[in-house]
Structures are given as C-alpha cells and as structure tokens.
Amino acid sequence: MKKRVLLILLIALMQIPAHTQNRRHTISGFVRDSASGETLPGAGITSRSGITVSNGQGFFSISTDSERDTIKCSYIGYAPALLAISPSRDTTLNILLKAGEILEESVVSSGYIGRAGHISITADEILSPPAVFSEPDVLKTLQMMPGVQGGMEGTAGIMVRGGGPDENLFLLDGVPMYNVSHMLGVFSAFTPEAVKKVTLYKGAFPARYGGRVSSIVDIRTNDGDLNEYHGTLGLGLLTSHIHVEGPVVKNKTTASFTARGLNTIVAAPFLIKGGYNYSYYFYDLNGKIVHRFSEGDNIALTFYKCRDDFDYLSDEYLESTEECRYIAQDATNTEWGNNLVSFKWNHVFSPKLFFSTSLSWYGYKSNSSMGKYRTSANESTRNEVNFRSDIKDVILRTEFDYMLSRTNSLHFGAEGTRHIFAPSTQEMNKVSAVSASVADNTVIRYDGFEASLYAEDEMNISDWLHADFGMRFSWMKTKQKNYTFIEPRISLVADVGNHKSISASYSRMSQYVHLLSSSQVSLPTDIWIPITDRIRPVISDQVSLGVTYSFAEWEVGAEAYYKHSDNILEYKNGVSFTEGTGDWGEKVEMGESVSKGIELLLRKNIGRTTGWMSYTLSKTDRRFPDGSINNGRWFPYHYDRRHCYLFNVSHKFSDALEFGASWTFMSGERITIPDRVILAINNITPSGASPADYFEQKNNVTLPASHHLDVSLNWHRKFKLGRRVWRFSIYNVYNKLNPNMVSVGLFYDEKGNEQFKARTMTYLPILPSMFYTYYF
C-alpha cells in the first residue's frame, strides 16, 4: 500500500518540469477584510492558470501564464472580488474583500470550497443560530454539521465520525489545547467574539495536521483592526463579555482583547462568606498583538488564560472523640484552567516562498483539595488532601509554503513538542496552629517528546483535476519506547463542470495521547495521558468519497466515509473512571473501531434566508479482541446514533429584525440493560451465591431519540456611537425532556415496586433567554 502511494506521488511530481518550462509570473499577497485589514485565511483564489487558497495567515501565491488575466477571490460572507491584471513581472497584490455584500457570483466554486471533509465557519455563522441561554458557542455550532455530534445534549464536546471525545485536536492559533470546556462542558473555552474563523477537518486531512485521528478544529483568532478601534460589550443571563480591538500604531501594530466570565464571578468571593455552601465561576481571557514590520513580515503574540473555580463549604457540625469535642467543617475547592502563550513570526521571502515559525507554551492544571477543619477549645487543625493534574507542552513549529510551479504548491515543515504529563499528584497535609506537615506526597509523571515532519504538494493536475499529496512522518519518544509512523494523505477533487465536483480522499492519522474520561461530561478530573510501552498509539485509516453541486444560491454535498481505527481505549468491564489514575494502564483495554456513514448537506449562504440542512446516517462498532470487554465480540459504540437530522434557518426580515430557528433530531445513545437474572458466586470463603444481573451484549439497548426546536429573534438598532442587538431565544420550544445524563438500575415506582428503568436527568427543558450586545 505504502509503495503504491509513493508511486502516485512520484508520477505526480514528474509533471513538474513540463510546467515549469512555461513563461509565467507569480501573483502573491494577502487577502484582507476591506474595513479592518484583518487577514482572511482559506479564501479561494483562481486565475486562468490555476486555483489556490489563502493560507492560515491569509497569504496566497498563484501563477498566471497570460499577459492579461482575471484574479477571482471569494470568501464565505464576503462579496467576491474580480481583479483584471496585466502582469509583466512577479506582482504583489493585496485583495480587499467587503463583508456583507454578497452577490450571486460568490457561489462560483473555487474548486476548494466543495472539498469533502472540510467545513469552514465564520464568526457570523457562530453568532447566528439559536443557542442555549442565547449564548453562541463555537463547538455547539460545529455540532450542527453533518458527521459531528455532541456527547450530552447542551454540552460543547464533539465526536466526529464515530470517534471518541479525545480524538479531536483543537488548535487555537496553531497551539493544541487539551481542555476546551467550562462548566461541565456547557460552554466551550472559545469566546466567539475572539474568533475569526473555524475550520473543521473531518477527512481528507492535509499533511500539516496530525496528532488526533478523528478531526482537527483549527480556530483562528482576530488579529485586530488595522484602522480603527471597535469592540462589543455583551450581557447575558449566564455570561458577560467585552471585546476590544484596534490599532496600537496605525497600520503597523494591532491588538485584540476579549474577556468573558460567568456572571457569578462578581459574587463568587462573597457567596461562601455569605453563608452559601457553593460558589462557582469561570472566565476566559484572549489577547493578540500583531506587529507588521512590512507587508510580508510580521510577528504575533497570542495569549489565552481561562479558569474554572468551584468551592464548597459544609455547615458546621459537632464531632466528638473520647478525649475531645470538635466543631468540624468539610471544605472542597476545585479549580482548573488553561494557559497559553504563543509567539509567531511570518515572513514572505519571495512571492513564491512564505515562511512561518512559532514557539508556544501550553499549560493545563487542575487542582482539587478536600479538607476538614476541626476546632476545639485547645487547638485548631486542618487535614486536607490535594490532587493535582498538570500538562505542559512546549511546541516549536516551522512551516513553509512554496509555489513550485504554476501547478504545484508545496507546503512543508516540522514540529517538535515536549510533553510533560503529571496526571496524578497527591499531597496529604496536616496543618495545626503550631505546625504544618506534608504527610504523603505521590507524584506520577510521564515525559515525552513528539516530533513530526511533513510535506504536502497541492497540485492542479489538469484544468479539472486537483490533488493534494501529502506525507507526514511522526515520532514519539516515551520513557520506555519510541514509536514512529508514516502517514500518507491523498485528496483528489475533480471539477466535472457546471459547478459539480467529485472528491475522494485517503488519510492515515496517528495519536499519541489518550483521555481517561467518562465521555458523558467534561470534568476537571478528566485526565490526559501519553502512550506507554503497553498502551500503543491510535492509528486510523479513513477513506471518503464525496460530491458537491452548486446551483443558484444553494450548495449540495454528499459524502460517504469508512474509518478503521486501531488501539482505541475503553475502560475494562466494570471499571469506572472515578477510580483515579493509579495503574490506569491496567484499567483500560485496546481495541479497534469501524465507523461508516453517509453525510448529506444542503446549504444556502446567500440572500435574506440562509441556513443549512444536514442528515447523517452512520454506524460505529467496537471490538476488544482480548475478551475483557463484551467477550471480545463486536458491539455498538455508546454514541452510535444511527440517524441525525439538523435543520438551521435564519431569515432577515429587515435590517432590524432577524429570525432564526433550528431543529435537531438524533437517535438515542446505546446503553446496557440486563437480559436476565442469574446466579453468581460470591468472593468469600466459604463460597456462597446470590442473584446478579446478566447480559450477553454490551450496549444492547437504544434509548429513545432526542430532538428539540430552538428559535431566536435578533433585534438590531443603530445609534450614533454604535449599535445594539437584543438576542431573544427559546431553547427546546416544545419542552422535550431529552436525557442529559442517564443512570440505569432498579428504581421504585409509584406503588413502591422495584422496576428496572433508565432514569434520565434533564437540565435543558424549555429555556427562554436573552442576551444584550452593544457594538461600539
């Protein structure tokens, strides 16, 4: 297989000399928003001679053979630009696109827009759909895309094409983030106002991405307006935010700053003191400073910090021993959060060569402490146990974009990451008025070094056939063992005319970290751990075939995929993730997973009425051959939801009023229900026996489907100094009590009889809400 891939790559590259002999000129530059000067990554650019797409920094480079040519540039949500050029030499061309004024020409396919497995979402698309508590969310918007589903309703985790929640790589300005949620996953860690564009890769993975096997979520933040200061102030029922951006030095240095917090952040310090038992808050801080030395030379500093904090203090109670009587109180504090700093330098060496390098530091820390305060007439003591989990990554990444010829664009680079995982650190302290002592200290630490090299050739093989051939070499060094993998990536797009395209792809992905989690909710106790000599990396092979068709204002897409993953992890039969990390390698088992499905998407981006409809038919099965789970037989994955319909529409009645509605329907998740009662032997001497539940197949029952309709009304009004938007939403209009959590077991019915039931907990019944945003 590997030899065939190399052969195809070789044949493709052999075409290069023929093309390079032609006389041609290179047109290069940046695609920018005309008002703010913000760069636009992923814009489609075409000339008579070829097609390309702007890179993550908005830079493009394209050839033209003729003396007169027309450069066409399109970007979702922007009016397309048509630029007539007569180049006599290599030319720098900065393309300015105007937001909002969308003409019909924008539906002209660039050949890349219809690429299967890639979905791009702009900031406006994140803000437009109805949302829980009227709080738009990056990841919940992605959940509305075909092939993507959330775990528990109302939470921000995503599962892509049958993959687990740990199989998605979230990149914030190119830096991988591990923990991406707040408040048990109700909010994602990405404040929508700070986001410029989100691209989800669920197949046809470019070689520059790696590290997770199911999806890459590439989130780019705002650089900041080059020309003027502006921002937003948002006040909601749950959260509030402020966003400010503008030029620090006009046309040279920009800054963008966003802060968001749960509204309890104001009251949190006083809640416990005021006699409440609980307090909880979270906040996010996003910032970015970009300095442009010249048009082709800039540096960017990105920073991000977020924190969740939960406190509990019990009421005082009496505790007595034979010697003493105490007043006792239990206290719990749990805090967790991310810190990220990234420094990036982008440089255009020549119209054909773009260079970018970055050095980043990412840290995740969770700290839980549980203690007991005891006060007596003689002394005051505090006994506490602390659990800490830490992740630290230092990442050095360098990448080049080189236009090799009229038909070939090369992307190549290298990345090295130093991982430090300390998933479980335990300290036991006893502190009295006169002394403090650490009674016990247990630290488990895993170090690792991950490196990768990649090369990717974006080719226009002919006028109608475009291809990406890529190869990624990845290497992970752990204490016990080294792992290396070669990951070929192939993607073909055939433009069959009349705005129709057919695409096919093959990707091999590897993953060197695992998440030990309940997978239902995101918790601070979720723990990332690296591979070991026994727990091998996840390897996934995916093939997909898709068609897209654009007509009038509509875009239709259909895609089928088949994905096979090896070395996926699951807890062994009967083990719970709450048991902690000690000997975690013995609690999990490795197996394989097969996912297949068909995804349909109908999308309308233009006009007063916009939106999309999607349907996904999918099936995911897992198997753990060692027999520790389901006796080694295939069984359906917990989130094997067979059908998934999503409908989202937005209609603009006027400049002042905008209506949105979305309806979601998903087949129920799989759970395990006993088939019969059997006799089981007890672990005692002498032996005894007692009844026990028995089932032959794991995940043998499908829960009822969940569905909900959400509506929103946005009311805009302009003022002298800005404009405001009232966003009114009703989540779950017809109050369907969909399960957010499910526990299965014997429960008493109204008559006091024990019955086996699934007891569901719903915290999202009908929820009217509003959100106020002021744009200044």
Place this chain on the structure above:
Amino acid sequence: MKKSPVLFLLASVSMVACIKDIHIDSYTNTEPVLCLVSRMSDSDLIHEVFLAVSSGSELTCPPEDTMVELWEDGILVAATDTLWSESNVQVHRVKASLEPGAKYKIVATAGSLRAQATVSAVSRYKGMASLCDSSSVRDFMGFRDYDSIQICIEDVPGDRSYYWLDNTVYGEIRYMKGGEVVDNNLDECGNVLLKPYIGGGMEELLGIENVSGEDMPASIFSDYAFQNGFFYINTSFTERYLSHYDLETLRDNAQYDSVCFSMKLRIGMMNSEDYDYCRLRDYHGSDLFYEPVMLSSNIDGGIGHFAIVSFSEITVPVNVIYFE
C-alpha cells in the same frame, strides 16, 4: 475520595435538573437456562454447588431430582450427597478430595436442562512467606496500637499467577511479661477471638479493591501486585483486641511487656478465568459512571462459574516486640 469534587459538581447540576424515568424492556430473555456456580477448594472434602433456573427476571429452584456429578479424567468421583433449597437456590453438597493439577468436569442435569464445565485445579503455592519488618508503636486515641508488621509473600517464578489470600485463619497472639504468657487472643477452646487486620497494598492490586473485610475476608491479586518479587501484607493489632478487655487493669499493673505472633496464612492459587470472575464480581460500582458488569460464564449449556482453588497454609513466626 477523589470523586468528591465531581459529585459536588454533579449535585449542583442536579439541583436544576428534571428527573424523568424511561421505561425500558429489561430481562427480556425468558428462555430457561440452568445456572451453576461453585468454587471448590482442594483443602476441603465437602463442596457446595449452587443451582437455579434463570428465566428473565426470575430465579427458580430446579426440580428435586436434579443431580450434580463430578468427574476426574472420565471417572465419576462424586455426585450429589445432600441437597437442600435456600430461597430460590438449590444447594448440592458433594464429597470429593481434589488433587492440585488434575482436571475436573462438573455436570448438572435438571430435567431437560443440562449444564457442564471443565476446569483444572491449579498447582499449590510453592513459595515462601516470612516476616519482613515489624516496628512502630503508636498511640491512637488513648490506645496503644502496634502496626507495620509486614509479611512478605514470595512470587512464584514462571507464568502469571493469581492468588487468593484467605484471612479466615489467624495465628495466636501472645502477650508476655518476663517471658511468660499472661494473655492471648484465644478463647478457652482455643478459637481465635481477636483477629488482626490483614490488608494487601491497595494500589498494587490492579485497581481492584482489596476485598478484605468482615463481609469478604479475602484478598485477590496477581503477579502485578508484587514488588521486587514480593507481595507485602501489613498486619496490625491493638490492645483493644485483648480478650477480657480490661485495659486499665492491664496498664496499671503493667501485665505485659512484650508480644509475639504466630501468624498463619492461607494462600490459594487460582486460574486466570477465576481471577477475572472475582474481579468482575467485585466491581459492582455504585456511582453514576459505572456500567453494568458483564459477568463471564464458563458453563456449557448454561450460565455460571465453576472454579477450584488450591490452598497452602503457611505459618510465619513474628519476632517478639518489646514495649517501652
């Protein structure tokens, strides 16, 4: 302990949640199947075999003419000697002397239902157990506790082994003064009255909770629990365990100045199938994140579990501990 913050968080969520019960058809497999469970010991002559008929959510007693037979290498070595019923379970008593290393087949016939299984009795433990360490006298809430008495069990070389440490056999604890025994932990008939706590290293047991305790007096562990070739058992005792429990008198009169042990251990060897079954049987979690445990079955034609544990008894003398 570690799950506490999680449960607090979930409790907060549940305060605003709506509870709804969904009726799910369960126990739908109503086809009658004979359940057979038995764990025999080579150190016992009398063994119990438990039988019941499973049908959906019902467990019923098999008919009275049900028979259990035990075969060794094609030779019938035992059959039902006595049988009685407890609730919906039928208990068959069979008398047989089991040889470590031999292969046994058990067959139960209840009308048209028939269940059988074949297992080998594992070889007995051939390693050593000895005293590793004894130290520490500490004061705990007015009592003197003597802990950190550590006994090492040697690993058996070769393939992975699975151990059953039975805590039902205890040695004598003798309280001494001037070299004379002034008290012990035995009653007048020589029965052990006071049982020192025995516990294995919790963290080393593959995440398996130590099942030592009043209700489940056994520890089950595998080679993975061994460190540098040894499995460590920590025992302890306290003067509160003294038979007549006259603490003040003992202290005032300084009736003893030293103590010595004779610790008896009962170490069983089991096969991997039985070890896995024990582990699963013990994994009946009560928190929200446990899924129902899928019990394994090694019974052909029925459901259940048949195992034989081979026991060895080792006496470990403990040094005299002198008190200050």
